Amino acid sequence: MTDHKPEISVLPNANADQATIVDRDRDFDLSEKRPDEAQLVSAYAHLTTAETIRKFWRLYFVGFAVSVSGVYLGYTLTLPGSIVANQGFVNQFGTIRDATGALALDAQYVGAWNGSNFGSQVLFQLLSPFTANLFGIRFNMYCFTSLIVLAIILEIVAKQWYVYLIAKIVAGFAAGFIGTSVMTYISEITMPKMRGSHLSAFALFFAIGQVASAVGLEVLQNTNPLDYRRAFYSEFAILGIWLPILLLLPESPIWLYKKGKHDKAKRSLRKLIGNVDGYDWEHEYAVMSQEVEHSLAETAKSAKLGWVACFKGTNLRRTLISTIPFSMQNFVGGPLMFNGAYFFSLVGLSNAFTANLIILCVLMGGVLTSFYLVDRVGRRPLLLVGGTLMALFNFAVGGIGLHKITSSLGGLMVACCALWTAAYSISVAPIGWLAIVELSTPMLRAQTAGIAAVLQSLNGVIFNYTVPLMLSDQYAGWGAKIGFFFGPLAVLFTILVWFTVPETKGRTYGELDELFERRVPAWKFKTTKTSVQEVTQLEAGFQP
Numbered sequence: 001m002t003d004h005k006p007e008i009s010v011l012p013n014a015n016a017d018q019a020t021i022v023d024r025d026r027d028f029d030l031s032e033k034r035p036d037e038a039q040l041v042s043a044y045a046h047l048t049t050a051e052t053i054r055k056f057w058r059l060y061f062v063g064f065a066v067s068v069s070g071v072y073l074g075y076t077l078t079l080p081g082s083i084v085a086n087q088g089f090v091n092q093f094g095t096i097r098d099a100t101g102a103l104a105l106d107a108q109y110v111g112a113w114n115g116s117n118f119g120s121q122v123l124f125q126l127l128s129p130f131t132a133n134l135f136g137i138r139f140n141m142y143c144f145t146s147l148i149v150l151a152i153i154l155e156i157v158a159k160q161w162y163v164y165l166i167a168k169i170v171a172g173f174a175a176g177f178i179g180t181s182v183m184t185y186i187s188e189i190t191m192p193k194m195r196g197s198h199l200s201a202f203a204l205f206f207a208i209g210q211v212a213s214a215v216g217l218e219v220l221q222n223t224n225p226l227d228y229r230r231a232f233y234s235e236f237a238i239l240g241i242w243l244p245i246l247l248l249l250p251e252s253p254i255w256l257y258k259k260g261k262h263d264k265a266k267r268s269l270r271k272l273i274g275n276v277d278g279y280d281w282e283h284e285y286a287v288m289s290q291e292v293e294h295s296l297a298e299t300a301k302s303a304k305l306g307w308v309a310c311f312k313g314t315n316l317r318r319t320l321i322s323t324i325p326f327s328m329q330n331f332v333g334g335p336l337m338f339n340g341a342y343f344f345s346l347v348g349l350s351n352a353f354t355a356n357l358i359i360l361c362v363l364m365g366g367v368l369t370s371f372y373l374v375d376r377v378g379r380r381p382l383l384l385v386g387g388t389l390m391a392l393f394n395f396a397v398g399g400i401g402l403h404k405i406t407s408s409l410g411g412l413m414v415a416c417c418a419l420w421t422a423a424y425s426i427s428v429a430p431i432g433w434l435a436i437v438e439l440s441t442p443m444l445r446a447q448t449a450g451i452a453a454v455l456q457s458l459n460g461v462i463f464n465y466t467v468p469l470m471l472s473d474q475y476a477g478w479g480a481k482i483g484f485f486f487g488p489l490a491v492l493f494t495i496l497v498w499f500t501v502p503e504t505k506g507r508t509y510g511e512l513d514e515l516f517e518r519r520v521p522a523w524k525f526k527t528t529k530t531s532v533q534e535v536t537q538l539e540a541g542f543q544p
Helices: 049-055 057-067 069-085 087-093 107-135 137-157 161-175 179-189 192-223 229-233 235-248 253-258 262-273 281-303 306-311 313-331 340-346 352-376 379-400 407-425 428-439 442-471 479-500 509-517 531-539
Strands: none
Touching: 049 057, 049 192, 057 069, 057 179, 057 192, 057 262, 069 087, 069 107, 069 137, 069 161, 069 192, 069 229, 069 235, 069 340, 069 352, 107 137, 107 161, 107 179, 107 442, 137 161, 137 179, 137 229, 137 235, 179 192, 179 253, 179 428, 179 442, 192 229, 192 352, 192 428, 229 235, 253 262, 253 281, 262 281, 281 442, 281 509, 306 313, 306 442, 313 379, 313 428, 313 442, 313 479, 313 509, 340 352, 340 442, 352 379, 352 407, 352 428, 379 407, 379 428, 379 479, 407 428, 428 442, 428 509, 442 479, 509 531
């Protein structure tokens, strides 16, 4: 293999909807489309995924380093929810007596803690695209990091349920910045053939954070369960992993380009990529510029309308589709399975924290497996298979709930929940965020991420508030029979995915723009040839 950059072939553009430019000696202007316009292609577009990673190992490492924020978020956002099954916590915040006369948490308070966390995300999910656009992607990273610290302090000092509620609200504010900080940053710095594993890495590190929190609570349960604040102190240790990475990150070169800061954008690109033999910085920067400018041209008129642009033309389809896998996380049973400690304690399992640890370990293993599957199998097949399996295991959990929970049935329930988690972890867990950044219009990515996250948070408010009420004998008392509620919802969303969510594996944002502009049906995305593919074939010496 050679690092020599091939001459750029000029392919007449037969599609009038695709605007491309190759003249680097003048300003880009893609608002006028001409039949002789041509597609700039990266000199590395022909590399396989493995070859791309080997050559651009530094960029690959940076993408994974940014994903380490998932450990910080997974730990600090999960632990405060799981600790509700801890006896010391119950002693502090319990306000009612259960059927046996023991002190217990009011399920309505548990629902309020869970629901308010999602509800408070909405405000900052709406605000975060504006702050990202004005101050940069890194600014939003600093925001969620600082807000999590404030939430930890409130958790430690809380002695009344409503102070703990404030802590959950602040944590929700922090979560509102995730989509327009970490996920947007990763999507903008990565290369197409790295994108799947980079974005899946965030889900993996988030799962690692969740497992670490479960381990911490299990250790606390087996040592000094009444001293629950020890768990909150441990959250500061996780901050020490993420903070040094944040301090060393450069700003996104795409954000700098959009702000007209070209020198800074090029410096950022050099810092991210490092020394690569034969790398033509000017050409590759022009390739990046063309994709950004193409998207800008396609949304120039509607972008003047701000958020309304997300609901105009092909943007409407892309906005709606990008929200489906993310919202699917709640509708297939996420609020049930990831309140595992509370769920298992209510249905009568004596080892609720151990069962919760098993579930989260399966989640981490599944997300790790998704690294391979997302880029090998593709996004769409994983969503379809995962959705089907989650529906089946939801029904299985509901069936178990029809019987008195014995030790053997409790073990079977944990097994079904673990299998549900495995299906979740290779489908909607990594692809939920991935779909937002891949399927949204690039120039409207921050707005679309905000909209998708708001929709997910709104239905999250409903589910996370009502699930404790559905489970608890204080209210509906469904227990494990709640599986019959989530099973049909999983079936409906799997059908919705079939008709709406396309395959994006290996596609550049320019190719995705073209496919959406041509209104290609979701089930035909994988097999439809784009102009970029035709150019690449010509340069490689093949006939299109």
